[in-house]
Amino acid sequence: MSEFSKTDYSAVPDVRGHFGPYGGRFVSETLMEALDDLEKLYRTLSADPAFQAEFDRDLAHYVGRPSPLYLAERLTAKVGGAQIYLKREDLNHTGAHKVNNTVGQALLAKHMGKPRVIAETGAGQHGVATATVAARLGLRCQVYMGADDVKRQSLNVYRMKLLGAEVIPVTSGSRTLKDAMNEAMRDWVTNIDDTFYIIGTVAGPHPYPQLVRDFQCVIGREAREQCLIQAGRLPDALVACVGGGSNAIGLFHPFLNDDSVKMYGVEAGGHGISTGEHAAPLSAGQPGVLHGNRTYLMSDEAGQIIETHSVSAGLDYPGVGPEHSWLKDIGRVEYVDATDEEALTAFRELTRVEGIMPALESSHAVAYAMKLAATMRPDEIVVVNLSGRGDKDIHTVAGIDGISI
């Protein structure tokens, strides 16, 4: 396993935000100065112990960290293989890992003196997490959300409104997450003087993939320490779902130098990779440029971005964070997929066996982890990132069951 030890993971991204051939800063000129300013500020603050202490304090007292690492004994017994531990990001304030990042970026906005924040959202978890920190800091907040997602995530839309944010439905393009991100970029370029753009995942132009990763790495740092204390050793495998990929990077990154730890990123297989109706650019796409970075994308022969499909709105995105593209190419992380059906089965299974209702996004990770654990020995350990809670998905699941609630 010494091949990975030669890679210096702390050397990426480089000064221009490149992860090998991926990442970078592909935006129109008007945004370049703002990104330069953000990069400089972040470089200063990330080396500043006072800023780190402020961030850690918020994570402890506002988010409720550390989140538990929970041994799912009944699920483990049922699967009959490796021990399955769940990293309980669903127990964070607002119910998902997204808040780790919005707390961090809100601190940056505060340091930059910006009175207004904007965000894009798919499932609404990032929108809620942004509206939450905006309410806490008294910042004006507008959230762009695809018109189709507004319909399928009505609970989160109302949560954002209660928190004082304005939700703007986006009707252009495919009316989902990618279009919300286009619209947020357009807003930012227009209101750049007073607005901070809180990007929700490890994608976008440099320095976003880096700073979102850094804020989310608390997941992996805690999980590593907890596993060493609770199990007395490192896990054998990590499993996390990948849409944009922020919860996965957050879990994986602190383990990258631990050669014995295998990592699996689970993309949304939708109706199955062979049907073409999925959201799995790493499994079935090719490199291209979208939303400010070069990365694996779902695009057609002519370079047009194609519409994706997933039962989970949070994974319904044609791109992926550039660091994942790099980790795929160098072979450090294996990218696999779970279909809608597999995710729904895992959703029901975890709910019934452990009394934990996972988000449909996280259910993809649970589905693959169950398959993987079954092939492993009982003395081995799999850590699954349970990135969010499933309350927001109850309408979707009920709809599939033919029940109207």
Add this chain to the structure above:
Amino acid sequence: MSRIKNCFTALQAKGRKALIPYVTAGDPAPEVTLPLMHDLVAAGADIIELGIPFSDPMADGPVIQLAMERALAHHVSLAQVLDMVRRFREDDDKTPVVLMGYLNPIERMGYARFAEAAASAGVDGVLTVDLPPEEATDVSPVFKAQGLDTIFLLSPTTTKERARLICEQASGYVYYVSLKGVTGSSALNVTEVANRLDMLRTVTDLPIGVGFGIRDGASAAAVAAVADGVVVGSVLVNQIAEHASQPELARKGIAAIIGEMRGAMDR
């Protein structure tokens, strides 16, 4: 010498400024673009910026987003856009054509393959909205080797140091975006633009085109008084949106606007 350079040299000799209309290729339908390009020249355009349709035009406002959606409804591809230029060149060997678009369709075709095909079709320059000079160090030489001018954007937020870096890589002309925002925005401040152009002229001798917020003869003339070229897009594309089912009317409307701007700029 490139068509773009020839064009600016000839205009300067006459004391005139370049009028540079933008239309999206294939909007509202592929067969409209070629006659529309000839209309633009007949009405007084000096350079044509031809938009490459893209599914995610992040830097464009609703008017041009919808234009791209209309073109993509006909599956207009980059290869077809190059074919439109090739056919335009059969009857017009003089008017420079600049392709304007986003990187992904070009990257998917392959930089070398695109550059060769574009040059052979008669394209003169390429403006890739989401390709700042920092990321263009591999791409620009490939384009230049085929004689394509690389046109870059400058904006109100561009510092003097960045302007210098950008202009070093640019050729043909540079495109100054007059305001913070997306295409189709209003509220152009000509005094502010004039001040910025004064700064930019200290770092480059390239002609400077100005776009965003130019809507009629008066605003075109005001910008022409301080810039080398006037870029106009959304107000033309609006004509197509209004008459999408009757392209003849759209073409007439566009020719009338270009004619009015030309007259106002030359007065």
